[in-house]
Amino acid sequence: MAAPCYLGWDFSTQQLKVIAIDEQLRVIYEDNVHFDKDLPEFKTQGGVYIHSDRLTITSPVLMWVKALDMILEKMKSSGFNFSQVRALSGAGQQHGSVYWKKGSVQILKDASSELPLHQSLKDCFSVSNSPVWMDSSTSSQCSALEKAVGGAQHLASITGSRAYERFTGNQIAKIYSQNPEVYMQTERISLVSSFAASLFLGAYAPIDYSDGSGMNLLQIWEKVWSVSCLDACAPGLEEKLGCPVPSHSVLGPISPYYSQRYGFSPACKIVAFTGDNPASLAGMRLQEGDIAISLGTSDTLFLWIQEPTPALEGHILCNPVDSQTYMALLCFKNGSLMRERIRDDCASGSWDEFSKALSSTVAGNNGNLGFYFDVMEITPEAVGIHRFNRDNQKVSDFPKEVEIRALIEGQFMAKRIHAEKLGYKVKHRTFIT
Structure with a gap:
């Protein structure tokens, strides 16, 4: 048989x-x-x-x-x-x-x-x-x-x-x-x-x-x-x-x-x-407190959540694995195309150079922070490049390595902030694909 x-x-x-x-x-x-x-x-x-x-x-x-x-x-x-x-x-x-x-x-x-x-x-x-x-x-x-x-x-x-x-x-x-x-x-x-x-x-x-x-x-x-x-x-x-x-x-x-x-x-x-x-949440075997981030043309974030707080941004769906819990889904339109544009502008189109520049700067970027939206973003509804120095003053540009870290840290901070607005509590594993 x-x-x-x-x-x-x-x-x-x-x-x-x-x-x-x-x-x-x-x-x-x-x-x-x-x-x-x-x-x-x-x-x-x-x-x-x-x-x-x-x-x-x-x-x-x-x-x-x-x-x-x-x-x-x-x-x-x-x-x-x-x-x-x-x-x-x-x-x-x-x-x-x-x-x-x-x-x-x-x-x-x-x-x-x-x-x-x-x-x-x-x-x-x-x-x-x-x-x-x-x-x-x-x-x-x-x-x-x-x-x-x-x-x-x-x-x-x-x-x-x-x-x-x-x-x-x-x-x-x-x-x-x-x-x-x-x-x-x-x-x-x-x-x-x-x-x-x-x-x-x-x-x-x-x-x-x-x-x-x-x-x-x-x-x-x-x-x-x-x-x-x-x-x-x-x-x-x-x-x-x-x-x-x-x-x-x-x-x-x-x-x-x-x-x-x-x-x-x-x-x-x-x-x-x-x-x-x-099906992606089920296939990745996420558990409560886990968060998964798919980095693509658009970046998608989804997570297993116990007590959601539905908001004007993002989606709360019923959890396919456990009907008593929920999954949250957030979509960010300025994903890989935005990263590629900064790579081309600041690292001669090379991911190796991009990675070296990122490694040459410290976590927190000495207080320099950026938000990068080439096209109208979904979460939040915003467009344009917005840079702030350590004194919270808006500036027109950053040195190349600072720009690269500001992009990466800004994108990931935005994901965490919007996930927390939906009721997510950081306590478990993060999967990035």
């Missing part, structure tokens, strides 16, 4: 990835489908469509389904033994939403194993292009939602975040206001994560608490939909969302479609999928 294994899926912005691990957590298989390259018929750029207003950004739902068909066929061709899979779960890009047309649940349940899934589901979506996290076309809906519940801070206190344009409640409100007939034809609204789980379940999978708390709709304390937020977005919305569940819920066995077409065991379990950020 084949040794048991487990599949993990990642429905991200630019690709679909799969990984198989054995019971010792060793990777035994991995593969991916890159949307732009492997599915050129959808004509995406970076996995998305950027519409003419430059604010509306979507992805074709059927591309995600076809990518799943493609990757499963690749696994089959390679001789992968699907019967050894005991359970599967996964992650999806946060804030994307999928709109199932009335009657689609029956088509999903009865999909013929003779056909690739995307052929069976081609007419199942009332909105063919899903809004994704990059969309920023819902400013008026955000204002209306905050006003309806008594202001930005009150919305943050209910849902963990003030209104954000990419958050699903505001995207639903836009669809309802612009295309009410499309909204009325919709029987279920999924997040990308619960949509992906639905494909494997052969039924509508519930939204999990953690990804659900990135919608401006979930009461993060009680883990139920907020009636005032739902009512502000669209009528009859609770029924279309279903009941949220803990992120580690076992949803049921795999759809017979996969047993018949690929040879999965009918006993293979589907565990709730969650958002990509919560």
